[in-house]
Amino acid sequence: HLPVTLTHRVATWATKLASYLNPYLEITVSEYGGERFRRSELFLAAEAYLSDACGRRARRLRADLVKDSKNLQVSVDDNDEVTDVFDGVTVWWYAVKRVARSNVISLYPGEDERRFYRLVFHARHRDLVVGSYLPHVLEEGRAVTVRNRQRRLFTNNPSTSWNSYRGGKSVWSHVHLEHPATFDTLAMDPADKEDIVDDLEAFRDAKDYYAKVGKAWKRGYLLFGPPGTGKSTMIAAMANFLDYDVYDLELTAVKNNTELRKLFIETTGKSIIVIEDIDCSVDLTGKRKDKAEKKKKSNDDDDSPSESSKDESTKVTLSGLLNFIDGLWSACGGERIIVFTTNHKDKLDPALIRRGRMDKHIEMSYCRFEAFKVLASNYLGVSDHELFGDIRRLLDEVDMSPADVAENLMPMSKKKKKRDTHACLAALVEALKKAKQDATAAKALADAKAKEEAAEAREKEANKGQAQDQGKEDKTSSSSTEEKMTATKGGDK
Numbered sequence: 283h284l285p286v287t288l289t290h291r292v293a294t295w296a297t298k299l300a301s302y303l304n305p306y307l308e309i310t311v312s313e314y315g316g317e318r319f320r321r322s323e324l325f326l327a328a329e330a331y332l333s334d335a336c337g338r339r340a341r342r343l344r345a346d347l348v349k350d351s352k353n354l355q356v357s358v359d360d361n362d363e364v365t366d367v368f369d370g371v372t373v374w375w376y377a378v379k380r381v382a383r384s385n386v387i388s389l390y391p392g393e394d395e396r397r398f399y400r401l402v403f404h405a406r407h408r409d410l411v412v413g414s415y416l417p418h419v420l421e422e423g424r425a426v427t428v429r430n431r432q433r434r435l436f437t438n439n440p441s442t443s444w445n446s447y448r449g450g451k452s453v454w455s456h457v458h459l460e461h462p463a464t465f466d467t468l469a470m471d472p473a474d475k476e477d478i479v480d481d482l483e484a485f486r487d488a489k490d491y492y493a494k495v496g497k498a499w500k501r502g503y504l505l506f507g508p509p510g511t512g513k514s515t516m517i518a519a520m521a522n523f524l525d526y527d528v529y530d531l532e533l534t535a536v537k538n539n540t541e542l543r544k545l546f547i548e549t550t551g552k553s554i555i556v557i558e559d560i561d562c563s564v565d566l567t568g569k570r571k572d573k574a575e576k577k578k579k580s581n582d583d584d585d586s587p588s589e590s591s592k593d594e595s596t597k598v599t600l601s602g603l604l605n606f607i608d609g610l611w612s613a614c615g616g617e618r619i620i621v622f623t624t625n626h627k628d629k630l631d632p633a634l635i636r637r638g639r640m641d642k643h644i645e646m647s648y649c650r651f652e653a654f655k656v657l658a659s660n661y662l663g664v665s666d667h668e669l670f671g672d673i674r675r676l677l678d679e680v681d682m683s684p685a686d687v688a689e690n691l692m693p694m695s696k697k698k699k700k701r702d703t704h705a706c707l708a709a710l711v712e713a714l715k716k717a718k719q720d721a722t723a724a725k726a727l728a729d730a731k732a733k734e735e736a737a738e739a740r741e742k743e744a745n746k747g748q749a750q751d752q753g754k755e756d757k758t759s760s761s762s763t764e765e766k767m768t769a770t771k772g773g774d775k
């Protein structure tokens with residue numbers, strides 16, 4: 283029966299009086315803060331921090347599976363309270379859940395049930411809590427999240443029906459990355475491998491260095507080599523080593539440069555952005571040439587300029603890709619590695635792979651003995667064998683990819699029912715011998731063809747020479763006949 287204005291006034295006075303008497307302050311950390319679709323980073327960090335630092339003090343806990351679905355993360359359950367001590371100051375965290383009334387239809391995540399943490403502390407510690415404690419919670423919470431998180435493999439390919447992020451709003455979709463490759467299992471020259479690992483480590487720890495020299499914190503790797511030499515395996519090993527997510531960018535599914543930029547902006551830090559087979563993805567190599575040709579053509583054919591600009595806006599161009607790698611946008615976020623793979627390095631535009639864009643060029647080559655030893659150890663668990671001598675000699679002479687070598691070492695193939703090391707290695711020796719024979723035969727064939735072509739060319743050249751000589755002769759003889767005739771005519775006169 284009270285007027286509304288009076289009710290409000292009474293409520294305000296009551297709060298004021300309570301705050302005057304109650305020396306404790308409260309900070310609320312909501313699950314969905316400013317953004318409707320994204321859970322607040324501070325909330326996630328607080329959740330992780332509380333599970334790690336104060337979980338033991340809570341009485342009601344909630345357990346979730348994280349990382350490979352093997353580890354358990356135990357966090358404070360809704361409506362429970364935990365105490366934390368920071369710099370001698372005690373603070374209290376309350377995990378609160380509010381469920382919306384049943385007649386409210388929720389449109390957004392977090393609308394039907396609101397979860398938040400309430401942090402309570404004495405007013406005299408306000409500066410300490412806001413200035414030091416909350417940043418500490420954020421930092422520690424982030425570290426726990428990184429430790430616990432499951433690596434993800436993202437794709438921009440719209441044909442997949444993978445986990446689309448919150449109602450298809452994101453341009454990326456993802457699955458958990460569970461590739462077992464590591465640098466220990468990667469077959470390549472040990473010195474090269476060590477060099478790459480050192481480089482990755484230096485990159486990961488170089489945040490301050492990049493800031494000091496004024497460069498965006500990112501690094502480009504170009505992996506090139508024949509098929510089956512381990513380029514994709516290397517990317518998985520990198521991701522496992524650095525604990526980064528992988529964004530596998532399917533360039534053919536990107537409509538234009540604007541979409542490419544959008545994709546880039548939506549990638550997060552601590553990630554590897556991969557464009558596989560860059561030479562096949564989009565015709566970037568001849569772009570400049572194309573442009574020059576187009577220009578020439580448009581001059582010749584009087585082509586309208588609007589048509590060519592329309593063409594540019596519906597395609598990913600070389601300049602769009604260069605911008606993607608080192609334009610202004612590429613600096614957002616930091617801690618990103620960009621990897622291009624190709625089977626034909628020579629087909630790529632030099633601008634795309636110059637140092638600074640692709641900082642490190644790594645050649646993945648055919649399997650030599652050192653790489654083979656890694657495969658033998660991985661697949662058969664042996665580091666030495668009587669057939670190693672033969673294999674070393676053959677691998678020096680024959681180009682076989684690690685994928686083919688590995689295939690011969692698979693002990694569980696149909697032919698070799700049981701794990702017989704000798705039989706596997708003998709099969710590899712046979713395969714190498716056959717590959718050598720094939721290569722010799724192919725070389726002989728190519729030589730014979732080249733010889734044949736050379737002979738044909740010589741013959742053509744000779745025929746041409748003969749024809750020219752004949753022509754000259756004919757000319758000389760006809761001119762001398764003409765001369766004779768003129769002379770006769772003169773005589774007659």
Ligand SMILES: Nc1ncnc2c1ncn2[C@@H]1O[C@H](COP(=O)(O)OP(=O)(O)OP(=O)(O)O)[C@@H](O)[C@H]1O
Nearest residue numbers: 467468469508509510511512513514515684685688
């Ligand atoms: N260097 C390597 N070390 C260990 N395993 C390898 C290596 N190279 C190839 N393999 C094996 O061969 C398979 C194919 O290799 P991968 O896909 O990495 O080659 P790639 O160079 O990316 O080939 P492509 O150019 O055709 O994409 C892998 O599953 C892996 O088991």
